[in-house]
Amino acid sequence: MxxxxxxxxxxxxxxxxxxxxxxxxxxxxxxxxxxxxxxxxxxxxxxxxxxxxxxxxxxxxxxxxxxxxxxxxxxxxxxxxxxxxxxxxxxxxxxxxxxxxxxxxxxxxxxxxxxxxxxxxxxxxxxxxxNPCHIPDYTDFYASVHHATNIGALFRPDNPLLPNYKWIPIGYHGRSSSIGVSGQSFPRPKGQTKAPDAAEPSFGPCKRLDFELEMGAFVGKGNDIGESVSIEDAEDHVFGMCLFNDWSARDIQGWEYQPLGPFLAKNFASTISPWIVTMEALAPYRVAFSHPADDPQPLPYLTSDENSAKGGLDIELEVLLQTEKMRNAGEAAVSLATSNMKYSYWTIAQMMTHHTVGGCNMQAGDLMATGTMSGPDASEACAMIELTSGGKNPITLPNGETRTFLEDGDTVVVKGFCKSDQPVRIGFGECAGTVLPAK
CATH class of the missing domain: 2.30.30.230 (Fumarylacetoacetase, N-terminal domain)
Structure with missing residues (x-):
């Protein structure tokens, strides 16, 4: 690399x-x-x-x-x-x-x-x-072990992580056509949902709309079909990073995702920051990468000395919420959670390498999202489904409003910057999106 x-x-x-x-x-x-x-x-x-x-x-x-x-x-x-x-x-x-x-x-x-x-x-x-580039294809990974564990515990308390999680960078192919730049607004999605005690599903607007604080990595130089990109060369193919919000309809997702994974629950909108911070600009903020000693270690094709020494990225992340009531009162968005890209269980190079190991041809502008970048602490849970324990524990905002999931008129803002122990701070701007009523 x-x-x-x-x-x-x-x-x-x-x-x-x-x-x-x-x-x-x-x-x-x-x-x-x-x-x-x-x-x-x-x-x-x-x-x-x-x-x-x-x-x-x-x-x-x-x-x-x-x-x-x-x-x-x-x-x-x-x-x-x-x-x-x-x-x-x-x-x-x-x-x-x-x-x-x-x-x-x-x-x-x-x-x-x-x-x-x-x-x-x-x-x-x-x-x-x-959008800074035409995005031919988009893949969403699942790179925070903390997020994967938190989500898994909601549905499988006795077995939160599936057996493959610590062996391969898990991802799914998403929908690039509905990715918009910061300032994007979109109507609440509609679809099928099924309550646990219902005999059959019903159709209507999503009731459990969520955000997901993520990072995105843009592919620069592509590769030919059938050509794998090695871990040593992976970052030669990555142009830079942006902020990413993967809006999610949790109730639609819960009914549709088995056996093939996300579909309508994810394809209605995703939001990116306007600015792509290049990998070269991020060079001072690299950190060591490793899996815990008692976890499975990455297979050889996902391993290199350079990836271990500085494959991680120290990027401070924050997600904020401004309700319509707050906006009308002139009140600023309030912080819901902070986290850091360094918590990622897989590096950008490993994601790129694994994406191409079977011969997938990546193109300039392809976007790889990290998945929700939750950290180990409860204050670093970067989705409403985690922050509210699946909607069981509502969040109370400073103005007295409460939220289990997002409501119409809510604006979610994602921010990110790099500082670490460096004398210079660089940032990503912001990634903001607003939920409108269903059509």
Missing amino acids: TQSTLNETHNPSLKSWVQSANDGKTDFPIQNLPFASFNETTGGKGFRGGVAIGDQIVDLKAVSEAGLFDGLAKDAVDAAANEKLNTFMAMGKEAWSALRAALSGALAEGSEQQTAMEACLVAQSDVEYG
Whole structure:
């Protein structure tokens, strides 16, 4: 696995001439430089690639048209100037790194390109976002052993984890067409449900709507059908990470999921953050990975020295809730849980490797979600079904409202950032979605 190594773009003393990037609070200092697809909300020039710096966006189409870069960085920015980032993502690691280095140099204090780059900035407050890339396929994994155990205990108290869980990265193929960017709103899904004491199922709106706090990993460079990606090469194929909310209709899921797994309970909406934080930007926040000594150890094809040494990611995660009543009263969203990506039982490299071991051909823009990233503590349970013990223990919010599952008008916000023991903090922005009444 050829993980990104530290270089000048990670230098913690590096500052930008964009002053908002230097305040220590922004998600987007010069050490981050994440990618998105954006357009102005009024008088827009059309969606195109952009890079966040402080409270601004570098318009990559403007950079391309101005001819500010040369060599591989020029080829990369020309590709990233398109409406979607797929072509750029498919170029591979050398191109991604070349553009990051060129942007870092152009945005750094003292850059000779400052005047030219200033003409390429757009305020984030003036834009809307689209999905950063076309997402050909989407796979949802089940990578938190704590979430898997908590959910399993609700349905199988004597045997929460199925025998295969600690041997393979479990996943299912989801629906990419209903993945939307932060700000997404969607009607409450409808479907069949069956109460335990009912003789037959009934049809109607979901009554047990849930969120799931997850991370997403975007594939960059693909592989040919029949070609497996080794654990050593896996991260050469992963472009970057985003925040992900896998909305779930628990009552629909409970009736339909046997024997083939999730279907209508998961296909009505999923929400991602606009910004993709590259794997190169995440290099300072890598942590060691291992399974507990008394657990089964990963099979050889899922094992490498580098994956063990720094396959994990230290990403702080939080999920917040704002009800319609709170919103009308001008009250901010309240935190429901915090967690961390480092609790994942499987690494991104292992997910990529296992996904392709049978010959599956991945494409630029494919999305792999981690599954709910719950931690070992009760305060780190990252879905309502866990937080409320399957709806048996309602949550009381500061304004006196209670929730067992989500109600119409509720907005769920997912946030994430990396700090660890590093001097620089980088973040992912936010991933927000709102539940509307069923149609």
